Amino acid sequence: MKISLFVTCLSDVLFPQVAEAMARLLARHGVKLEFPKVQTCCGQPAYNSGYWEESRQSARTILDAFEDSDFVIAPSGSCTHMIHQYPGLFREDPVYWAKAKALHHKTYEFTQFMVQVLGVTDLGAQFPHKVTYHPSCHGSRLLGVKEEPMALLGSVRGLELVPLPYAEDCCGFGGTFAIKMADISGAMVTEKSDHVLETEAEVLVGLDMACLMNIAGNLRHRGEQVRVMHLAELLYEGVSHT
Amino acid sequence: MSRADAGAQTVKERAGLALNNEFLRSAVRFTTERLRNGKQAATAEHGNWDDWRERGRQIRLHTIAHLDYYLNAFAENARANGAFVHFAETAAEAVDIALTIAKHKAASSVVKSKSMVSEELHLNQALEAIGVEAVETDLGEYIIQLAKETPSHIIIPAIHKNRFQIAELLSKEAGETLPPDTAILAGFVRMKLREKFLEADIGMTGCNFGIAETGSMVLFENEGNARMVTTVPKTQITLMGMERLIPSWADLEVMATLLPRSATGQKLTVYMSGITGPRRSEDADGPDEQHIIIIDNGRSLQLGDPEFQELLNCIRCGACLNACPVYRHIGGHAYGGTYSGPIGAVLTPALKGNVAEWDDIANASSLCGACYEACPVKIPLHDMLVYLRRRKNEAGRGDKLETAGMKGFAAVMGSSGRYRSAVSALKLGQRLVVRNGEIRTRIGPLKGWNKYRVTPALPKQSFRDRWGTVEAELRRDVKEMAPETEAKLQALIRQRRNGGDEHDG
Numbered sequence: 001m002k003i004s005l006f007v008t009c010l011s012d013v014l015f016p017q018v019a020e021a022m023a024r025l026l027a028r029h030g031v032k033l034e035f036p037k038v039q040t041c042c043g044q045p046a047y048n049s050g051y052w053e054e055s056r057q058s059a060r061t062i063l064d065a066f067e068d069s070d071f072v073i074a075p076s077g078s079c080t081h082m083i084h085q086y087p088g089l090f091r092e093d094p095v096y097w098a099k100a101k102a103l104h105h106k107t108y109e110f111t112q113f114m115v116q117v118l119g120v121t122d123l124g125a126q127f128p129h130k131v132t133y134h135p136s137c138h139g140s141r142l143l144g145v146k147e148e149p150m151a152l153l154g155s156v157r158g159l160e161l162v163p164l165p166y167a168e169d170c171c172g173f174g175g176t177f178a179i180k181m182a183d184i185s186g187a188m189v190t191e192k193s194d195h196v197l198e199t200e201a202e203v204l205v206g207l208d209m210a211c212l213m214n215i216a217g218n219l220r221h222r223g224e225q226v227r228v229m230h231l232a233e234l235l236y237e238g239v240s241h242t
Numbered sequence: 243m244s245r246a247d248a249g250a251q252t253v254k255e256r257a258g259l260a261l262n263n264e265f266l267r268s269a270v271r272f273t274t275e276r277l278r279n280g281k282q283a284a285t286a287e288h289g290n291w292d293d294w295r296e297r298g299r300q301i302r303l304h305t306i307a308h309l310d311y312y313l314n315a316f317a318e319n320a321r322a323n324g325a326f327v328h329f330a331e332t333a334a335e336a337v338d339i340a341l342t343i344a345k346h347k348a349a350s351s352v353v354k355s356k357s358m359v360s361e362e363l364h365l366n367q368a369l370e371a372i373g374v375e376a377v378e379t380d381l382g383e384y385i386i387q388l389a390k391e392t393p394s395h396i397i398i399p400a401i402h403k404n405r406f407q408i409a410e411l412l413s414k415e416a417g418e419t420l421p422p423d424t425a426i427l428a429g430f431v432r433m434k435l436r437e438k439f440l441e442a443d444i445g446m447t448g449c450n451f452g453i454a455e456t457g458s459m460v461l462f463e464n465e466g467n468a469r470m471v472t473t474v475p476k477t478q479i480t481l482m483g484m485e486r487l488i489p490s491w492a493d494l495e496v497m498a499t500l501l502p503r504s505a506t507g508q509k510l511t512v513y514m515s516g517i518t519g520p521r522r523s524e525d526a527d528g529p530d531e532q533h534i535i536i537i538d539n540g541r542s543l544q545l546g547d548p549e550f551q552e553l554l555n556c557i558r559c560g561a562c563l564n565a566c567p568v569y570r571h572i573g574g575h576a577y578g579g580t581y582s583g584p585i586g587a588v589l590t591p592a593l594k595g596n597v598a599e600w601d602d603i604a605n606a607s608s609l610c611g612a613c614y615e616a617c618p619v620k621i622p623l624h625d626m627l628v629y630l631r632r633r634k635n636e637a638g639r640g641d642k643l644e645t646a647g648m649k650g651f652a653a654v655m656g657s658s659g660r661y662r663s664a665v666s667a668l669k670l671g672q673r674l675v676v677r678n679g680e681i682r683t684r685i686g687p688l689k690g691w692n693k694y695r696v697t698p699a700l701p702k703q704s705f706r707d708r709w710g711t712v713e714a715e716l717r718r719d720v721k722e723m724a725p726e727t728e729a730k731l732q733a734l735i736r737q738r739r740n741g742g743d744e745h746d747g
């Protein structure tokens with residue numbers, strides 16, 4: 001059985017510790033990940049900006065990388081959702097369309113795989129801190145990952161989960177939106193950080209590094225010290241101390 | 243009518259004005275929050291919300307797929323009821339028809355209610371140009387008309403004004419100082435409008451749903467004024483977008499469940515009126531003459547377009563506006579069109595045939611999907627925004643810098659070798675701007691981003707640089723997968739081979 005890691009370009013280049021934590025957690029449950037190096041980016045930045053041909057060029061590296069994988073796991077709901085859109089993106093290319101259909105069915109976001117497929121919610125982690133959770137839009141709304149992170153967080157010993165007000169509101173990232181409509185995006189991320197600060201949590205956790213980078217960037221900009229982590233990092237830190 | 247932001251040409255410029263207007267932002271935030279919380283409570287209480295959304299969607303899909311049939315049926319039945327039915331292909335034609343009726347009736351005043359379509363037509367100005375006074379009778383629309391503005395929300399036209407601003411406007415009209423008390427202000431308007439109702443020659447409304455099987459029109463409202471508009475004046479005109487139909491009264495049950503809950507969180511609006519034909523001899527009230535103007539104005543362009551036909555399913559509840567985080571910060575006028583928020587961002591360009599003038603509006607979204615989640619008929623607005631962006635690029639109207647950037651993106655991301663080289667180059671390049679592991683510069687592409695944020699620096703080693711070491715370590719103390727887990731995974735693979743889709747999303 002071939003279980004592959006889709007690192008996502010952002011985690012590869014900026015947040016390698018996230019994919020590493022995920023690989024280490026999965027290894028503890030007998031998942032031997034392999035990492036095809038031909039993968040680059042899922043193509044989402046180009047897709048969302050309406051440059052589909054450019055998006056396809058990037059997406060083909062993903063389709064080729066995972067062609068003979070049985071399962072593909074990614075530390076991002078948004079990039080997983082992008083893969084789920086591939087059949088639409090390749091609807092005029094029968095060869096890649098078939099690959100796209102196959103990849104759609106075997107690609108999972110990290111917590112989906114952990115909870116739905118492996119059936120694990122209690123990883124034995126300990127994390128005695130006050131934590132709040134931001135459900136990223138693509139993962140929760142479009143991919144439907146809502147219960148899984150809650151189940152995982154609920155099983156962490158010592159962790160106090162404080163609800164984030166208006167948690168479901170977008171953080172304002174939106175890819176090129178944050179550059180093109182910088183002031184609207186800025187207003188959105190400022191509001192999100194305000195809500196994070198209201199909770200007085202020590203740690204903000206989530207499932208998508210793009211959104212977390214956005215919120216963390218704003219918190220730092222404001223001189224706030226809230227720690228911002230991917231759930232895989234939190235869980236791995238939690239099991240490493242035990 | 244003018245807008246406060248006249249002169250601002252782009253969404254970005256208009257949004258900039260709104261973002262600097264604290265009054266506007268807090269008024270919009272206050273009301274959208276009230277509405278979306280109300281909706282959330284109402285749908286949770288309903289229990290089977292998603293099933294009903296799907297039922298609503300199916301009714302709308304079916305109606306639009308057979309729109310020609312239902313339009314014929316509606317028109318025939320409405321005529322049999324004694325109404326005059328007119329079809330208008332363009333806004334100009336619709337205006338012409340309305341003006342002809344007004345002239346024919348030698349009308350000097352028109353009272354109006356509940357019509358976004360009439361905003362689409364800019365009918366008030368046209369009426370005034372021939373000397374007919376047009377009076378809006380919905381409280382919010384009345385305020386907007388006094389302020390000489392346009393609605394900034396589909397169902398709450400004056401959402402961008404707070405009660406102090408409204409009191410000031412109404413005080414001017416009253417000639418005395420009215421307190422910023424909603425009940426008193428509404429009382430003043432009601433009194434003011436009473437005379438207008440009695441004098442009016444024509445009553446003009448929009449229409450929430452047209453019922454094809456009986457040629458009837460249904461209106462949902464809370465103030466009771468639409469009821470007055472449709473019963474007091476001798477002549478009545480209904481303006482109806484050609485897609486407003488549903489087949490039957492049975493379908494209305496579903497719509498009546500979806501619309502008020504989605505719009506305001508109410509189980510039902512205070513008034514729901516069904517109007518079938520002009521006054522009959524046994525009726526206590528009603529108009530002697532009834533006209534229905536069915537308006538295309540760009541709607542039929544969506545028919546047969548697989549990416550946009552679902553736009554016609556919209557029931558104009560406004561839920562997508564209330565859920566939208568962009569709308570919350572910039573309000574409705576920033577969108578520049580008659581319709582605002584996520585639905586406006588798609589509908590305005592679509593109705594105008596995707597002309598370049600409306601290209602930028604699709605950029606005013608982070609594609610978060612809150613609109614889709616809020617929509618009672620599940621219109622995938624977040625996908626449509628991407629389609630609009632793609633069509634603009636395909637038409638050769640993409641931003642030059644962005645187009646070049648995306649070509650570069652494709653070149654780099656199209657091969658892992660070039661990807662690695664690009665990452666190495668970035669690591670070298672960032673040395674110029676990294677301080678303490680952070681980038682704070684506000685030049686180049688980071689200008690807008692770093693105005694609100696700090697950017698993390700690229701670490702020395704990317705994941706792919708580290709993987710060799712990590713993998714070796716993990717292989718050394720590997721744990722075997724539990725047999726039952728292994729069996730489960732194998733079963734999933736088999737199921738997939740047999741054509742089953744083993745997970746959703």
Ligand code: SF4
Binds near residue numbers: 555617
């Ligand atoms: S698109 Fe959906 S949510 Fe928005 S106004 Fe139309 S029906 Fe309501």
